[in-house]
Amino acid sequence: MMSGHSWLHATAALCVGLFATLAHGAYNQYPFEAPQDYLTVATDFTPWADALSRHESQRAVLFSCTEGTKKCRGRLRSFNRMVTKAQGLSVQEKVHLVNIYINRTNYDTDHPKRLYDKDGKKIGVLRNQWATLYEFLTDRGDCEDYATAKYFMLRELGVRARDMKVVVTYERKLRGYHAVLALRLDGGAIWLLESDNQIRKKYHGGYRYVYAMNEHSVWDHRDDY
């Protein structure tokens, strides 16, 4: 038989657990640590794998706009300056910088994105696919391109791939699919970087998480498949 104090402790623990569960649901925190949602390696998701491959091949031309370059395409000059000078910032400052900097790129939806090879030469056109950082900075993009651009830029600033995911969500208010960048900071805080300049730090309400990926893996958050 439990003593009076033991019952009190058990009841308190139950109440705390119940409150934490309800609070978590209310905050709708993005389930960054969700091993049960792991789907497959990133290379199996063809459109994303293609974007990763193109990004790697374009990295040289991405950084080709140096101090002495007379004319640079799109926002490459400012990008190079940001990456060079932001290396010494704190992680949180880097995140804020990248979020605002990328969000200042003009939005462009349903626009066939030009594809470029490693030398910056146009090789084709993308429709409704994932743009690379180079393609975004030179040719704009829509919401998933903002998220992937932030991902690639933060990688250049030293943020680890395993601490970031490009997350596709269903937004009830927008009645459509939207993409954000999820970032896991030291200490476990999960931030969602939005294209409207907000960074959701605690309250992630309004999202229905669909799937996510980084350069290593793909996660499927749907539970009614």
Added chain:
Amino acid sequence: MKRLVTIICAFACAAAFADGTSSVAVPSLKVKERLHSIEQINVTAEKKAKAEQPQSEAVEALLAEAEKLDGQDNAQPSSH
């Protein structure tokens, strides 16, 4: 007895870490179906930009520098 247990454990560890891949790993059918359904999702919902929040001096300085550089390149006549 100890030797027998050690040998059994060694075999178990070897089996656990053995690279038994004699063929290329391919996604299972269910994974392929899920990937295919993911590919059909059209991610286009746009959000209207809200006001930027004030940042640290270092961040604000870099953003101002970026804005100036973007203005310079956009103002230059095209070389094509």
